[in-house]
Amino acid sequence: MPDQISYDLAAQTDDGISGTVTFWRNGPNSSLVTVDLEAPDGQGLEKIFTGVSHPVHIHNNSVSDDENVGIVQDPFNGYLSAVNGRSASGTTARKIDVPIEDLASFNGHVNVHESPENIGNVLAQTDIGANENGTRGQGLNFVDDRRTTTYPLEASPTDGSVLSDGVSGTVRFEELTDSQTLVTYSLDTDGSVNSATSGTVEVAQIGHIHENTVEQGGGIVESPFSGYLGAIAPTDPDARSSRIIEAGFDDLTGYSGYVNIHEAVADDRRGFVFAQGNIGANAGSGGSGGADVTITVDNVGNSAWEVTGVSGASGVAGSGDNPSLTLETGKRYRIDNNGMRSAHPFAVETGTDGDYLLNQDGDGSLEGNSGISYEEDSEGITFTYTQTLADQASAYQCTFHTSMEGNVQTDGGGDSGGGGDGPYN
Numbered sequence: 001m002p003d004q005i006s007y008d009l010a011a012q013t014d015d016g017i018s019g020t021v022t023f024w025r026n027g028p029n030s031s032l033v034t035v036d037l038e039a040p041d042g043q044g045l046e047k048i049f050t051g052v053s054h055p056v057h058i059h060n061n062s063v064s065d066d067e068n069v070g071i072v073q074d075p076f077n078g079y080l081s082a083v084n085g086r087s088a089s090g091t092t093a094r095k096i097d098v099p100i101e102d103l104a105s106f107n108g109h110v111n112v113h114e115s116p117e118n119i120g121n122v123l124a125q126t127d128i129g130a131n132e133n134g135t136r137g138q139g140l141n142f143v144d145d146r147r148t149t150t151y152p153l154e155a156s157p158t159d160g161s162v163l164s165d166g167v168s169g170t171v172r173f174e175e176l177t178d179s180q181t182l183v184t185y186s187l188d189t190d191g192s193v194n195s196a197t198s199g200t201v202e203v204a205q206i207g208h209i210h211e212n213t214v215e216q217g218g219g220i221v222e223s224p225f226s227g228y229l230g231a232i233a234p235t236d237p238d239a240r241s242s243r244i245i246e247a248g249f250d251d252l253t254g255y256s257g258y259v260n261i262h263e264a265v266a267d268d269r270r271g272f273v274f275a276q277g278n279i280g281a282n283a284g285s286g287g288s289g290g291a292d293v294t295i296t297v298d299n300v301g302n303s304a305w306e307v308t309g310v311s312g313a314s315g316v317a318g319s320g321d322n323p324s325l326t327l328e329t330g331k332r333y334r335i336d337n338n339g340m341r342s343a344h345p346f347a348v349e350t351g352t353d354g355d356y357l358l359n360q361d362g363d364g365s366l367e368g369n370s371g372i373s374y375e376e377d378s379e380g381i382t383f384t385y386t387q388t389l390a391d392q393a394s395a396y397q398c399t400f401h402t403s404m405e406g407n408v409q410t411d412g413g414g415d416s417g418g419g420g421d422g423p424y425n
Contacts (some may be wrong), residue, residue: 148172216379
């Protein structure tokens with residue numbers, strides 16, 4: 001199985017928008033799906049559908065089938081990020097929690113829709129997986145020990161009609177190659193925007209990276225990279241959107257900027273910003289909640305955790321499956337869970353009896369402790385490793401699979417499994 005499979009999107013309207021859908025191997029248990037739209041005759045995409053975003057979905061069965069063609073719900077979420085119609089490049093991305101082998105054999109097709117308001121109007125479509133051979137090619141030249149960092153988005157009340165009280169969220173940078181970074185923003189809606197607002201929302205929310213700080217304000221970044229992010233379709237149950245930015249991880253984490261999440265693309269709604277936050281050099285060291293250390297974990301099937309990266313400290317993770325984590329009191333830690341919250345929630349516990357102190361999937365007994373200052377989102381958890389937490393924590397675990405469990409120890413503790421012999425020292 002190759003590391004890249006591309007499919008041509010055929011135009012379905014007189015406007016002639018076409019493009020490609022590409023599957024990229026992202027690891028043993030996940031894939032990236034990218035969508036690139038093209039306008040005919042060299043026109044910019046934004047000149048054809050100004051003021052709207054284009055939801056993209058993976059549907060069941062082939063384009064020619066008339067039945068059971070709904071958006072894929074199982075074994076993965078078929079909602080892809082919506083394409084920002086104001087961005088001339090017309091690209092979006094999404095991480096799917098299945099290996100490329102499963103996508104390549106899936107009985108499905110992809111539809112690009114005109115807008116949330118006109119969801120029945122399909123701009124472009126293609127069969128995928130078992131229904132179309134596609135074009136095989138080389139994958140991305142991933143760097144070793146890919147780094148991630150996450151920044152908080154604070155709620156910002158607006159006079160708009162969608163999430164007018166504001167909503168918190170996160171923006172996450174994930175290193176891919178030397179010159180490419182996956183930027184994902186998520187809203188803490190506990191479901192789709194539609195479900196959070198108890199109604200039907202007919203606009204897609206869009207994100208941008210801006211120059212300067214939230215306090216100073218600034219325009220959308222145009223150089224040295226494009227600051228246009230994707231859009232969130234209001235029915236997306238994960239309320240998130242991703243885009244590959246043509247900039248290195250160090251360039252983005254060192255950039256003096258901030259992120260705005262807007263109500264919609266249209267001019268009369270784009271001014272309503274309901275979430276925003278400083279990033280890169282403006283957010284200080286670390287990620288969400290000012291984390292000093294970010295630990296990236298992933299699942300090995302349902303049997304074990306693996307640590308795929310550590311930034312901000314050395315001697316944190318031991319080697320092999322379910323490595324010991326050696327934490328230092330007083331430091332703030334971010335656990336980036338690439339195993340995905342829905343499939344492998346991360347928890348810190350007192351032992352093997354399921355007494356959770358911090359729990360990404362439910363309530364932990366120390367989550368309300370002000371000194372720990374616990375935060376969680378769909379991508380992971382953030383906390384300060386206080387002495388109170390250190391006195392009780394002895395393990396971390398997936399709340400669904402008891403074999404996915406490793407030791408937690410305090411810096412200078414006695415468990416020889418952590419620290420010195422690991423790959424992240």
